[in-house]
Amino acid sequence: MKTTEIVLRKRPDGLPTAGDFGLREIELGVPAVGEVLVRLLWLSVDPYMRGRMSGLRTYVAPFQLDEPIAGAGVAQVLESMDPAVVPGDFVLGNFRWRQFDVTSAAHLKRIDPDQAPLSAHLGVLGMPGFTAFVGLKRIGDLKPSDTVYISAAAGAVGSFAGQIAKILGAKVIGSASSHEKVRSVVDKGFDAAFSYRERSVSNALKELAPEGVDLYFDNVGGEHLQGAISNMANFGRIVMCGAISQYNLTSPAPGPSNLSLVISRRLTIRGFIVSDHSDMQDSFMAEAADWLSSGKLKYDETVREGLESAPGALIELFEGANVGKMLVRVAPPEG
Numbered sequence: 001m002k003t004t005e006i007v008l009r010k011r012p013d014g015l016p017t018a019g020d021f022g023l024r025e026i027e028l029g030v031p032a033v034g035e036v037l038v039r040l041l042w043l044s045v046d047p048y049m050r051g052r053m054s055g056l057r058t059y060v061a062p063f064q065l066d067e068p069i070a071g072a073g074v075a076q077v078l079e080s081m082d083p084a085v086v087p088g089d090f091v092l093g094n095f096r097w098r099q100f101d102v103t104s105a106a107h108l109k110r111i112d113p114d115q116a117p118l119s120a121h122l123g124v125l126g127m128p129g130f131t132a133f134v135g136l137k138r139i140g141d142l143k144p145s146d147t148v149y150i151s152a153a154a155g156a157v158g159s160f161a162g163q164i165a166k167i168l169g170a171k172v173i174g175s176a177s178s179h180e181k182v183r184s185v186v187d188k189g190f191d192a193a194f195s196y197r198e199r200s201v202s203n204a205l206k207e208l209a210p211e212g213v214d215l216y217f218d219n220v221g222g223e224h225l226q227g228a229i230s231n232m233a234n235f236g237r238i239v240m241c242g243a244i245s246q247y248n249l250t251s252p253a254p255g256p257s258n259l260s261l262v263i264s265r266r267l268t269i270r271g272f273i274v275s276d277h278s279d280m281q282d283s284f285m286a287e288a289a290d291w292l293s294s295g296k297l298k299y300d301e302t303v304r305e306g307l308e309s310a311p312g313a314l315i316e317l318f319e320g321a322n323v324g325k326m327l328v329r330v331a332p333p334e335g
């Protein structure tokens, strides 16, 4: 059987371009004992993939040149040589960017299509939802009395973080680029939101959080981080989840010029990687599934169609084209 796959052709210089990716057709083998043949249904595109496209080793190994890009996805089992899964099952796992694949069944997790739409396992019930949960509860030590500021608030992690902070009793302010995104943030129940294109983060927070920000959930870095530091309350906490404004820089950006406020305001700044916190996975799933079914937690998706749209969808994350989770629908389920 043949499949199309997307490979890394060259390492990007700045913002990735379509020419950094290649598309080719390959012949797949048949599943051996312990393996399955799957059809890919959904692929997640995520900002951390930009780091894997560089040759540098970070907390996750880089993609290799002329090898497929890979990431979280949902697939349907077509043939199985492992008793744990049977044809027709839906599975969550880490998949190469292919239409079909033969892969070990050991790393796959069966998911129930009646619990939630399949794509939700890549967003609200998946890594982005879990990142928001860990970042707020464990890293940020969220308290109901907190005023929380969240950047990239209309994106996947940001929109979940804001809603979870609201559910847990905090006052929540979000920022995003466009009016449409600001509206989507307010529609999710944030107390206030602003466009960072229209006013500086620092001025907006001065007005919206006059008593200071107790917890800043940083998805962006750069000027957003600097603006937040200027407006932190004494003993405030900054959760460094991501720094997407820096991922495509070709030379180092200057650090925040106001770091001495960390001392005078007695701030705590802490970064984290969600995969270090798998001990919280079960409590996240229980709470998130409950919030989702009761309508307390809502989500948006931006969907691009077809495997060949995956490189463009990844690039679009850095252009802010997505509201909610950016996804690629590779194929509809069968049966």
Ligand SMILES: NC(=O)c1ccc[n+]([C@@H]2O[C@H](COP(=O)([O-])OP(=O)(O)OC[C@H]3O[C@@H](n4cnc5c(N)ncnc54)[C@H](OP(=O)(O)O)[C@@H]3O)[C@@H](O)[C@H]2O)c1
Pocket (backbone or CB within 6 Å): 046, 047, 048, 127, 128, 131, 152, 153, 154, 155, 156, 157, 158, 175, 176, 177, 178, 181, 219, 220, 240, 241, 242, 243, 244, 245, 246, 272, 273, 274, 275, 317, 318, 319, 320, 321, 322, 323, 324, 325, 326
């Ligand atoms: N620490 C962890 O374990 C972990 C896990 C998952 C994700 N993350 C991080 O969390 C952040 C959000 O990830 P996500 O998957 O939820 O992505 P996302 O927020 O759904 O999408 C990215 C958003 O970032 C904003 N953005 C892009 N370039 C920007 C720039 N130069 N300046 C300001 N904003 C920019 C855009 O929103 P606007 O149009 O509003 O600018 C864009 O829609 C990322 O930094 C990611 O690396 C960390």
